[in-house]
Amino acid sequence: MADFWRRLVLKAGWKMLDVAGNAEVMSEQDPSLEQVEPCLPARAIVVEDDDRLRRYAADVFAAASDIEVVGDAATLAAALPLVDLKPDIALLDLGLPDGSGASLIEAIRAKVPACRVLVFTVFEDKASVLGTLKAGADGYILKDTTAEMLLAYVRATLAGETPISARAAGHLLTLVRDEPVAQEAANPDAPHLSPRERELLEYLARGISRKEAARLMSLSPYTVAEYVQSIYRKLQVRSRGEAVFEAIQAKLIRIDPE
Numbered sequence: 001m002a003d004f005w006r007r008l009v010l011k012a013g014w015k016m017l018d019v020a021g022n023a024e025v026m027s028e029q030d031p032s033l034e035q036v037e038p039c040l041p042a043r044a045i046v047v048e049d050d051d052r053l054r055r056y057a058a059d060v061f062a063a064a065s066d067i068e069v070v071g072d073a074a075t076l077a078a079a080l081p082l083v084d085l086k087p088d089i090a091l092l093d094l095g096l097p098d099g100s101g102a103s104l105i106e107a108i109r110a111k112v113p114a115c116r117v118l119v120f121t122v123f124e125d126k127a128s129v130l131g132t133l134k135a136g137a138d139g140y141i142l143k144d145t146t147a148e149m150l151l152a153y154v155r156a157t158l159a160g161e162t163p164i165s166a167r168a169a170g171h172l173l174t175l176v177r178d179e180p181v182a183q184e185a186a187n188p189d190a191p192h193l194s195p196r197e198r199e200l201l202e203y204l205a206r207g208i209s210r211k212e213a214a215r216l217m218s219l220s221p222y223t224v225a226e227y228v229q230s231i232y233r234k235l236q237v238r239s240r241g242e243a244v245f246e247a248i249q250a251k252l253i254r255i256d257p258e
Contacts, residue, residue: 041068042158047079047092047104048072048120053143057091057120060147067154076104083107089116089158094132105135113238116157120145133245136238139163156209162240164207190250191234200227202253205244 044067048054054072061067070087073079076099079092083104090108094101101119108115118139119132132140139157141150141164153163193201196217203213214224232238235246247253 039066041066042088043068043070043085044154045070045079045082045085045087045090045092046072047074047076047082047090047096047101049074049093049095049097053093053120056147057150060150061154064151067151076100079104080107083111083115086112087115089118089154091118091120091154094119094121102132102135105132105137109136109238117239118154118157118163133241135241137241138239140241161209162204162207190252191236193231193234193247193252197227197231197234198247198253200224201231201243201247204228204240205247205253 044061046054046057046069058069061069070085071082073082076096092101092104105117117137119137122143139162141153156163200213210224214221231243235243237243237246
């Protein structure tokens, strides 16, 4: 019976205490016990033409046990083959010497749709930002992000969130304010979103997490997840960025200046 409990405790990842209350070290090398597969680190690629910033990002990831850089590139041409490595996340710049990072996002979406994409940019022009939204980026952060926050943003992106740094959100709101959508009726040919779906999408467009949106809307996280899937299905998109872009273009949502 004691052996049974030892096996159960080890499989559950708990520690056993001896009679003195000390944690007993339990060896996982016992051949009679099933071997538990270790949690593999997330596979990341870094695409940035600035050598200093590329090394900076690689060093940040190297210090984290849950992220492994499997490839990096300074140009679009060098980055495209990295998609075949099937990364879990791509940290990329928009302005590359030989093309736009949006082209790389499109390649990732076509070949590795489950890969998360975090844009690392300076938000130089409106066309680049909207093009990235349309391509399906999952997060938008600026290049002055600290190492601690960069790692936090990457982990949040991997967890399914859409991190937007405070200054980046300001840029996005500026773009939305320039669009004449506040007083115009929705495109009659646009997909129908329920009032709650529109409310949720407006929160998501501001960079608010699903968890916080659930709190603001007095809904359960499960219900919010169902709304998100419904929005994606109706708009025929696969990411928050695409959903926001399509909703703004179709005048389905409005974001007023704060």
